Amino acid sequence: MVGEEFFHIADAIHRGQLSGDGHYTKLCERWLEEKTGGEKALLTHSCTAALEMAAILCDLGPGDEVIMPSFTFVSTANAVVLRGATPVFVDIDPSTLNLCPDKTKSAITDKTKAIYVVHYAGAVADMDRFKTLADEHDLYIVEDAAQALGSSYKNQQAGSIGDLAAFSFHETKNVISGEGGALIINNPKMIERAEVIREKGTNRSQFFRGQVDKYTWVDLGSSFLPGELIAAFLYAQLLKEDNIFARRLDMWQAYDEALRPLSAKFGFKCPDPVPDTVHNGHMYYLQLPDLASRQAFIASMKAKLIYTPFHYVPLHSAPAGQRYGSTPASMAVTDKVSDTLVRLPIFYSLDEQDRVIAAVKETVEEILI
Numbered sequence: 001m002v003g004e005e006f007f008h009i010a011d012a013i014h015r016g017q018l019s020g021d022g023h024y025t026k027l028c029e030r031w032l033e034e035k036t037g038g039e040k041a042l043l044t045h046s047c048t049a050a051l052e053m054a055a056i057l058c059d060l061g062p063g064d065e066v067i068m069p070s071f072t073f074v075s076t077a078n079a080v081v082l083r084g085a086t087p088v089f090v091d092i093d094p095s096t097l098n099l100c101p102d103k104t105k106s107a108i109t110d111k112t113k114a115i116y117v118v119h120y121a122g123a124v125a126d127m128d129r130f131k132t133l134a135d136e137h138d139l140y141i142v143e144d145a146a147q148a149l150g151s152s153y154k155n156q157q158a159g160s161i162g163d164l165a166a167f168s169f170h171e172t173k174n175v176i177s178g179e180g181g182a183l184i185i186n187n188p189k190m191i192e193r194a195e196v197i198r199e200k201g202t203n204r205s206q207f208f209r210g211q212v213d214k215y216t217w218v219d220l221g222s223s224f225l226p227g228e229l230i231a232a233f234l235y236a237q238l239l240k241e242d243n244i245f246a247r248r249l250d251m252w253q254a255y256d257e258a259l260r261p262l263s264a265k266f267g268f269k270c271p272d273p274v275p276d277t278v279h280n281g282h283m284y285y286l287q288l289p290d291l292a293s294r295q296a297f298i299a300s301m302k303a304k305l306i307y308t309p310f311h312y313v314p315l316h317s318a319p320a321g322q323r324y325g326s327t328p329a330s331m332a333v334t335d336k337v338s339d340t341l342v343r344l345p346i347f348y349s350l351d352e353q354d355r356v357i358a359a360v361k362e363t364v365e366e367i368l369i
């Protein structure tokens, strides 16, 4: 919480509109357009919803393939599977933990229609390489920027580079509204349709702008928009985005300064700098030597009352991933990272970072000697 959330929620109630697309939704959307430089922002009730809208906008259907990492959250893949298309899982780069451009190139077939690129831990993927591949093969690029609000790549904000981009405001993210998300539409040909898809497949937005005299069902769609109370909460957070960003970068830096000097001695790995990217301090993670030491680390930290989660169970090895996806090549990096990565606590109101750092130092002494 940054302090002004209740004020804006009360104001939204006084304004009298609780359903979506009111005063606060518009304020959030303008903020996102200005911040990212993206063409058009539409608030959604989650990043999952924004990814599903993106799949409809790319006209995905049976027979189409979409290249994506397996080291990601399920929503990236589900959005594609819900359209009847096939997620093609490709390995990540061991240094950036983002989709590997070379392996993506090898996975392109004449069925490939899009690449869903995930900016892991707020570090933007190598978008020049992906744009070149997309231009050569006539593919859409969707940025899963769930973790990347405020990150940039070669001075372009995350979310402004692909045809479409999805942000998350889930409470685990930097800027939050409990559940929440946004779709950024950079491909001008998709803007009008995006409004329709988000409004249950109707041209209701055009009706409210006075462009049509009644609204009706014109396309596929669902209810993808949040109510005004969520938007009011989110707006309070967006106004403090600079503070949140600065605070998280300070915490990220403090972890790095304390732990990187120990990494060679104890054999764990700190995040590598990602070329051309300015990250947003979303996540600080360590890679332990193997699964056994990662599990011992988590257990020892838990005994010190500090929760250090791991993720992701790779999608290519998950039951639904095996049923719906395809995995044409080795996923050795994904498998290794998934076994060894652990995340350290990082959130706006964290006031015990010194205790966490001391506990990590004690734990690595205990388990990695």
Ligand SMILES: Cc1ncc(COP(=O)(O)O)c(C=O)c1O
Pocket (backbone or CB within 6 Å): 046, 047, 048, 049, 072, 073, 075, 076, 118, 144, 146, 147, 167, 168, 169, 170, 179, 180, 181
């Ligand atoms: C990479 C990625 N994509 C998608 C999502 C889904 O976001 P949401 O919970 O807002 O639907 C998340 C959430 O953790 C995520 O990390």
